[in-house]
Structure formats: C-alpha cells, structure tokens
Amino acid sequence: MSYLELKNVKKSFGAINALQGVDFQIGAGEAVGLMGDNGAGKSTLVKIIAGNVxxxxxxxxxxxxxxxxxxxLDARKLGIEIVYQDLALCDNLTAAANVFLGRELQAGFGQFHKLSHAAMNRRAAELFGELKSETRPHDLVERMSGGQRQAVALxxxxxxxxxxxxxDEPTAAISVRQVAEVLARIAQLRDTGHAVILVSHRMGDxxxxxxxVAVLRRGHKIAxxxxxxxSPEEVTGLITGALEEA
Ligand SMILES: Nc1ncnc2c1ncn2[C@@H]1O[C@H](COP(=O)(O)OP(=O)(O)OP(=O)(O)O)[C@@H](O)[C@H]1O
Ligand SMILES: [Mg+2]
Structure with a gap:
C-alpha cells in the first residue's frame, strides 16, 4: 500500500485553476521527481501534501x-516534512533557533524547565557538519546566503x-558541492525506507x-x-508541451 495517495485533487485560487484533478501516490523507499514549467502547480501540490494549502x-x-x-502541524504529526521553495525561515533568529523552531529542546521539568540552548546549538552544529555546510549555529539567518539558508532548512x-x-527546488540556488550533498541525502533517505518528493527544474538531479518522474502541465499530471x-528528452518534451502526454 502507498504511504500517501492523492485522488482527484483540485485547487483554485480565485479564477486560477492551479491543480485540475491530480492523482498521485508514493510509497516507502521511493524518490519521485516532480517536474513541470513555471506555474504548472508543483509547489501548490507539495504545499497541499504538507498541510500548508x-x-x-x-x-x-x-x-x-x-x-x-x-x-x-497535522501533516508533520503523520511524518511529513517539507523544505519550501521560499524556505520560510525566521530572519531575526539564529541558524540553530530556526532548526529547532516549534520543537525546542528543554532541560529540567515542570515550572523549572527552560530551553536548552547549549544542547540545541550542539545538535545544530552536528547537523550542519553532516550537510558539509559552513553554517554555524549562532549565525543570524538574515545575514546568510541562499545556500546557507538551504542547509538550515534541510x-x-x-x-x-x-x-x-x-x-521544493532544493538545489536551485546552491553550490556544486552542496548539490552533491543534497542529492546524497535524498538517496540516503530513500535507501533507508523513506519516501521523497523532489520538485526540480534540474533534469540531471x-x-x-x-x-x-511525474510531470505537471497547467495543473494536470500528464506523465x-x-x-x-x-529519457531527459521525453521529459523535456512533456514539460514544454512538445509532447502531449506519456
Ligand atoms: N497563493 C496563491 N494565490 C494565487 N495564485 C496562486 C497562489 N499560489 C499559486 N498560485 C498560482 O497557481 C499556479 C501554480 O503555481 P505553483 O506555485 O504551484 O507553480 P510551480 O509549478 O511551483 O511553479 P515554479 O516552477 O515557478 O515554482 C500559478 O498560476 C500561480 O500563479
Ligand atoms: Mg514552485
């Protein structure tokens, strides 16, 4: 059985029909690429799966x-995590605070509990190290580059x-080395039985x-x-409209 299944999902924003009846499923241990031209409905689809739309x-x-x-929160409780295209980080907080936003580590108990900043900074440093990112836990997000923000979101x-x-487009704005890390992370997630949906314009990734690979065009899943x-040639044809469907 699939972990996630969508049936005939539609989404309109006023007069815009962003999704016009999409069926989709994904199971454990699968990595699926979601492709399509700008405005095809990719971000809308993943936001619906994440409970954001x-x-x-x-x-x-x-x-x-x-x-x-x-x-x-409902989606997260069921084990669905998203890295948004626009990243949605809090600019005024540190890298570590963003990593733990909404699930801060606490020390002590009852009325004496307090946030354990030292533990969060340590864990955040470990996570950035695993992602081969130079980001430091105390860095303020507002002063970060696109790639550093990506590491925080990941x-x-x-x-x-x-x-x-x-x-959602995790490799659009990062360095070659970081792209390799993100792709390795996706492969690792899949190989350890997780499901991954990768929205990308990068055919090679x-x-x-x-x-x-699933292709959306104007709110319809056409492949x-x-x-x-x-093949990359077929998928390019599907994205651009040179091919109707496959
Ligand atoms: N909040 C919103 N309000 C109004 N229209 C929206 C909203 N979000 C998306 N849309 C519209 O829905 C359509 C699909 O947008 P979506 O962001 O899902 O595209 P996308 O495939 O992710 O494109 P891109 O590759 O540029 O990120 C577009 O026409 C877009 O303008
Ligand atoms: Mg998008």
Whole structure:
C-alpha cells in the first residue's frame, strides 16, 4: 500500500485553476521527481501534501486513511516534512533557533524547565557538519546566503525521522558541492525506507536520484513513469508541451 495517495485533487485560487484533478501516490523507499514549467502547480501540490494549502476538492489518504490536514502541524504529526521553495525561515533568529523552531529542546521539568540552548546549538552544529555546510549555529539567518539558508532548512528535516520528505527546488540556488550533498541525502533517505518528493527544474538531479518522474502541465499530471522507462528528452518534451502526454 502507498504511504500517501492523492485522488482527484483540485485547487483554485480565485479564477486560477492551479491543480485540475491530480492523482498521485508514493510509497516507502521511493524518490519521485516532480517536474513541470513555471506555474504548472508543483509547489501548490507539495504545499497541499504538507498541510500548508487546503485543496478545493479531492482526497488525501495517508496509510490508507482518508485524511484532512488543517495545518502543517497535522501533516508533520503523520511524518511529513517539507523544505519550501521560499524556505520560510525566521530572519531575526539564529541558524540553530530556526532548526529547532516549534520543537525546542528543554532541560529540567515542570515550572523549572527552560530551553536548552547549549544542547540545541550542539545538535545544530552536528547537523550542519553532516550537510558539509559552513553554517554555524549562532549565525543570524538574515545575514546568510541562499545556500546557507538551504542547509538550515534541510537540517530541520533531519531532526525527526520523517516518513515523507518534500523538497521544493532544493538545489536551485546552491553550490556544486552542496548539490552533491543534497542529492546524497535524498538517496540516503530513500535507501533507508523513506519516501521523497523532489520538485526540480534540474533534469540531471531528477535522473540521478529519482526512481520515478511525474510531470505537471497547467495543473494536470500528464506523465508518471519509472525513470528507466523515459529519457531527459521525453521529459523535456512533456514539460514544454512538445509532447502531449506519456
Ligand atoms: N497563493 C496563491 N494565490 C494565487 N495564485 C496562486 C497562489 N499560489 C499559486 N498560485 C498560482 O497557481 C499556479 C501554480 O503555481 P505553483 O506555485 O504551484 O507553480 P510551480 O509549478 O511551483 O511553479 P515554479 O516552477 O515557478 O515554482 C500559478 O498560476 C500561480 O500563479
Ligand atoms: Mg514552485
């Protein structure tokens, strides 16, 4: 059984039909590339899966259960973590504070508990090290580059043991070395039984780490096939509209 299944999901923003009836499923140990031109509906789809946007209609099943996410917290409780395209970090906080936002470590108990900044800084330093990022826990996010912000957002997904990780264009604005780390992280997640959805415009990234590729065009899913059954040329044709569907 699929971990996640979407049935006939539609989303309108006023007169704009961002998603026009999308079916999609993903199981444990699968990495799926989600591709499509600008405005095709990719971010809208992953935001719906993350509970950040409510679909206009359609159903979401998690482990076979018909589910409604009222907020991102509902999705996170079921093991769904997202790294947003626009990253959604708090600029005025440090890197470590952003990593632990909403799930701060506490020391002590009862009325004596306090946030354990030392422990959070230590753990954040470990996570940045694993991601080969130069980011330091005390760095303020407002002074960070795009790549450093990416490391902070990625570190957040390593805190818990998520069932499904959604990455919206994680490699769009980072260095070659960091791209390799992100792709290695995706492969590692998949190989340890997690499900990963990678939204990307980078054909090479998708063909390197994904088992399957789904293509959206103007809110419709026009292809969904194993990587081995398609080619970069075919997917490019699907994205641009040179090919109707496959
Ligand atoms: N909050 C919103 N309000 C109004 N329209 C929106 C909103 N979010 C998305 N849209 C519209 O929905 C459509 C799909 O947008 P979406 O962000 O999902 O595209 P995308 O495939 O992620 O594109 P990109 O590759 O540029 O990131 C677009 O026409 C966009 O303008
Ligand atoms: Mg997008």
């Amino acid at each position: 409510q679909p206009t209609s359609g159903q979401i099943f998690v482990d076979g259960q018909d589910t409604v996410f009222a907020s991102p 570190a957040r997904t390593r805190l818990s043991d998520p069932k499904l990780v959604l990455l 998708v063909f390197e780490v994904c088992d399957r 969904d096939k194993p990587i081995g059954d398609t």
